[in-house]
Amino acid sequence: MTGSSSAAFSDTLINALKSILGPGGLLTQDTDTAPYLTDWRGMFHGKAFAVARPASTEACAKTVKLCAWHKIPVVPQGGNTSMVGGATPDDSGRALVIVMSRMNRVRDIDRIDNTMSIDAGVTLKAAQDAALDAGLMLPLSISSEGSADIGGILATNAGGNNTVRYGNARELALGLEAVLPDGRILNLMRRLRKDNTGYALRQLFIGSEGTLAIITGAILQLQPKPKSIETALCAVADARAALELFAAFRNAEPSAIQAFEFMSGLSMQLVNTLIPDAPLPLAEPSPAYVLVELASPRGGDTLRGLMEEVLGKALEDGLVSDAVLAESEAQRQAFWKLREEHSEAQKRAGTSVKNDVSVPLSAIPEFIDRATTACKKLIAGIRVAPFGHIGDGNIHFNLVQPEGADGAAFLACDHEIMDAVTAIVRDLGGSFSAEHGVGQLKTYMMPAWRGGAELDVMRHIKTAIDPEGIMNPGKMLPEVG
Amino acid sequence: MTGSSSAAFSDTLINALKSILGPGGLLTQDTDTAPYLTDWRGMFHGKAFAVARPASTEACAKTVKLCAWHKIPVVPQGGNTSMVGGATPDDSGRALVIVMSRMNRVRDIDRIDNTMSIDAGVTLKAAQDAALDAGLMLPLSISSEGSADIGGILATNAGGNNTVRYGNARELALGLEAVLPDGRILNLMRRLRKDNTGYALRQLFIGSEGTLAIITGAILQLQPKPKSIETALCAVADARAALELFAAFRNAEPSAIQAFEFMSGLSMQLVNTLIPDAPLPLAEPSPAYVLVELASPRGGDTLRGLMEEVLGKALEDGLVSDAVLAESEAQRQAFWKLREEHSEAQKRAGTSVKNDVSVPLSAIPEFIDRATTACKKLIAGIRVAPFGHIGDGNIHFNLVQPEGADGAAFLACDHEIMDAVTAIVRDLGGSFSAEHGVGQLKTYMMPAWRGGAELDVMRHIKTAIDPEGIMNPGKMLPEVG
The missing domain is CATH 1.10.45 (Vanillyl-alcohol Oxidase; Chain A, domain 4)
Incomplete structure (x- = not known):
């Protein structure tokens, strides 16, 4: 016998879930469930008959098993900061949203293997902090790290600022634990750098956006904490100059480049004007900027020398028109704030259409030129505000609504805009989703x-x-x- | 209508294959097919009605499509240097072996993306050379690189000497082209560092040992060619000392370690005595050795200083009893020869049982101690000759037959020996196949x-x-x- 859809809402089912999940484990009141039913961008709104908050892998497994029996759709949700509606249920109201926020233990840190075993519900920020406390570094950094959790970043194979050196979330995960759609627990929690024993299930589940399983735990590879970090904000003419600067750093010492971020002039201007305490630390605005960060596990001033050597040459050659080096950790944080607040600033500027795209490195300048022209042709006054991880070929080619225009009307054109941009991406052999995933968008x-x-x-x-x-x-x- | 097994050997089928594969594309004579029907170790012998050598992806696809129609088993084979019988057909004689040796084109090298597009049949050595010719480096190095091909190393997710720094074959592949079991071509030839658009099929096919598809092409990520390399051979007391030395290098500069290899005294002695021109370049034999290689894309003598600094301290502390630095490329090659000839030397010493295992780094010393004891208890006079990629936790825990004993009798105990060793591996949370795969063994x-x-x-x-x-x-x- 299999449960019918009406059974999904019976008291018996609710009670069974409550019994599995314990006190506070099941939210059924609209006021409690509301925050889980709308995405961060406010673009998608769904319904669910309840939100489950399992406190253990076993409770999660039992919950899914019950859902499988009743054929109830399950929507796993991390920090609910998906850019593509990947964690918002549909509007049928039949779904159960499962969030991991009560599974928030760092299980273990091994200082010889440099590994961390961790629950899926730990936020990325908390995981970074735990690594730092152990004298190590978890080298994954994204703007939403305060809310995004480990399960979410693995389910979406998150990228971010340090991919250029350490890879995506995929490259950092040695082990994985997940609950399968039939409620069985798949234990791949191995902390081995080499293990060729059958299909790479871990790799398949990472980036599968919750459509194959719910990730409940992971073993992450940590890195030695850098002893020296150098960060610089540079004014450049365009993406072409930014790429040439990247090549200059790569030729000098590729393994030192920890981040290499591109920001368009307009995008930076939105941050400077709409975010408090985020002034531009340069004498005058520029058409584009690069935020470059070098890091090394060795101390001493070699890195400073390297930064000054490459930037000095770039200034001389006219590749960079101005540059400022962070002289303190506070200043470094201030530079990074300018980069991290791009999404928030664009949100405050009105509605926006996001294109999280990638192309081969060599094609970036052509892509930005052509996509800018295409968008301006489509909508008069559209604000073209690209930024992103140019060292990985990954640009967030975002378009902000014309000043004073109707936001909803702008958003109604989102597919038109996305299609215009991605047609160019496709022509250049790129991807329509570099790091945000596919979701429902x-x-x-x-x-x-x-x-x-x-x-x-x-x-x-x-x-x-x-x-x-x-x-x-x-x-x-x-x-x- | 589907072909019967008898149809597999009809003239019509053979002619259809010949027509697809062109002149020299189909081998049917026993003398021609023999080299493809026995594995490198001489442990597995199979039969096949023919060996196909497609010269293009399209020819490969048509061949597989025909096999699918007739339900003919397909055995993809790379350089035929599998350690686990992964490329040898069974003895039914129904199979078609497909080898890629005629698909041997480097399709393209991009010097801005640092990528190489390549046919599956190019040997690893030829691919390395092509990268070097372009001023770049393909950082995958294994003992069989002269015969192993790109398709084979990806199908088995090969590891080798540089995994400690650059990862396995998996980490080097940005794009993949494969022929599916129904004969369709799967084109994943993207050269993007970030691309989250659906399931990670590339990751699933890599390491699937030819059981899901035949890999026909790939896009590989290259690295800048190191401008300075320092290589040293060190005498150490045991694996514990080797691991402490690894930690010392990692603490000094983890990103400089390009290889960190362990060799047992017995294993080295077999090389010194059984391989011509492979003398030990140290004053006297040691219970164990480490071959460490540092590399940097920067020139200058920083690296030499780093090597001398760490080794000097290790000698002082008694961690290393003797060490010699390569003073020329010829000497460096001579050091590497000592490491690369381990499998060949063990083959010459008689039959051997191989355990390609991995454990968490911290568990290596305990593993070697316990496994040595277990094997000696099992067979009197057994020669315990472990070596391998200790920086990755990957040890080839190989056992050579007792001197003068019957090789076949020794080999008859292979499962007993493997089970004794792997029971300890399992107890320590390791893997029974670190990099060689599962195959049929x-x-x-x-x-x-x-x-x-x-x-x-x-x-x-x-x-x-x-x-x-x-x-x-x-x-x-x-x-x-």
């Missing part, structure tokens, strides 16, 4: 971009692991039809 | 080690992608039953 793009054999294989895998389709339905893979 | 271990939900999910994936089970049957996944 971009599922419609999958057939055109990843169709044919690729999408077929993805669907076969989805059906093989989640035959009833209960895991985060409607995300990533478009409906067949 | 170790399939029997899968249920005990990766059973339950993990093996179930693997089987679901296999069935979803290869429903007829024609891709490299009998490898990796044990028969259900």
Whole structure:
């Protein structure tokens, strides 16, 4: 016997869930569930009959098992900072949202292996802090690190500022623990750098956006804490100059580059004007900026020398028109604030359309030129505000509504704008989702971009692991039809 | 209508294959096919009705499509240097072996992205050389690099000497091209550092040992060529001292360590005595050795200073009893020869049982101690000759037959020995196959080690992608039953 959909809302079911999840483990009142039913950008609104907050992997497993029995859709949610509606349920009200915030233990840190075993519900910031407390570093940094949790960053294979040196979330995870759609626990919590024993299930589940399993724990590879860090903000003419500066640093010492971020003049201006205490630390505004950070586990002033050597040459060559080096940790934080507040500033400037795209490094200048022209042609007064991880070929090509225009009307054009931008990305061999994922915002793009054999294989895998389709339905893979 | 097994050997089929593969593309004579039907170690012998050598991805795809129609098993083979019989067909004679040696083009090298697009049949050595010619480096190095090809190293997620710094084959592949079991071409040839658009199929196919698809091409991430390299051979007391030395280098400058290899005294002695021109360049033999290599893309003598600083301190502390630095490229090659010839020397010493295992770094000394005791207890006179990539926690815990004993009798105990060693590995949270894969040698271990939900999910994936089970049957996944 299998439960019907009406059974999903029976008192019996609610009581069974309450019994599994314990006091405070199940939220059913609208006021309690509301924060979990709208995404951070306010673009997607869903319904759920309840929100589950398991306090252990076992409780999570039992919850999913019950949902599987009743064929109740399960929507895993991390810090609810998805940019693509990846963690918001549909509006049927049949779903159970599962959040990991009560699973917030750092299980163990090993100082010989430099590994951290951790619950999925720990926020990225808390995990970074725990690593620092142990004299180590968790080298993943994203703007939402205060809310995003470990499960979320792994489910979406988050990237961020340090990918250029340490890779994405994928590269940092040695081990994984997950609950399968049938409620079984998949224990891949191995802390081995080499392990070729069967299919790379860990790799498959990382980046699967909650459509195959719920990640409940992980073992992360930590790095030695840098003993010296040098950070500089540079004024450059355009993306071409930024790329040349990147090449100059890479030629001098590639393994020292910890971050290499690009910011357009308009995007920086929005931060300077709309975010408190975020002034531009340069004499005058520039068409574009680079934030470069070098780091080394060795002490001494070698790194300062390297930074001054490369920037000195770049100033001489006219590649950089002005530059300022952080002289204290406070100043470094101030530089980083200018970068981290880009999304928030754009939010305050009105509605915006986001294109989280990547192209091969060499194609970045052409991409920015062509996409800027295309967007300006589409909507008069559109504010083109790209920024991002140029060292990885990853640009957040964001468009802010024209000043004083109707935000909703602008947003109604989002697919038109996205399609214009991504057509150019595609022409240049890029990706329509570099690091934010597909979620529900971009599922419609999958057939055109990843169709044919690729999408077929993805669907076969989805059906093989989640035959009833209960895991985060409607995300990533478009409906067949 | 589907072909019967007898149809597999009809003239019509052979002619169809010949027509697809062109002149020299299909080998059917026993003398021609023999080299492809026995593994490098001489442990596995199989049969095949023919060996196909497609010259293009399209020819490979058509060949597989024909096999799919006739339900003919397909055995992809790279350089045929699998340590686990991963590329040898079974003895039914029904299989078609597909080798990539005619697909040997470096398609393109991009000097801005530092990427290489390449056919699967290019040997690793040829790929390394092509990168060097372009002023770049392909940082994957294994003993069999002269024969192993790109398809093989990706299908097995090869590791080797530089994993400690650059990762396994998996970490070097940005893009992949493969032929699916139904003969369709899966084109994942993207050269993007960030691309979160659906399931990580590339990651799933890498390391799947030819059981899901045949890899026909790849895009590899290259690195700047080091301008300075320092290599030293050190005499140490045991694995514990080797690990302490690793920690000393890691604390000084982790990103400089390009290789950190361990060799037992016995294993080195076999090389010195059985391989021509491979003398020990130290005053006297030691119970164990470390080969450490530092590399940097910067010139100057900083690296030499770092090497001397760390080794000087280690000599002072008694951690290292003797050490010699390579004073020329020729001497560096001579040091590496001592390491690379370990497998060959052990082959010349008689039969051997290989355990390609990994444990967390901190557990290595305990593992070597306990496994040595266990093996000596099992077989009197057994020669314990471990070596390997200690910086990755990966030890080749190899056992050579007692001197003058019967090789076949020794080999008859291989499962007994492997089980004794791997029981300890398992106790320490390790893996029974760190980098060589499962092949046909170790399939029997899968249920005990990766059973339950993990093996179930693997089987679901296999069935979803290869429903007829024609891709490299009998490898990796044990028969259900």
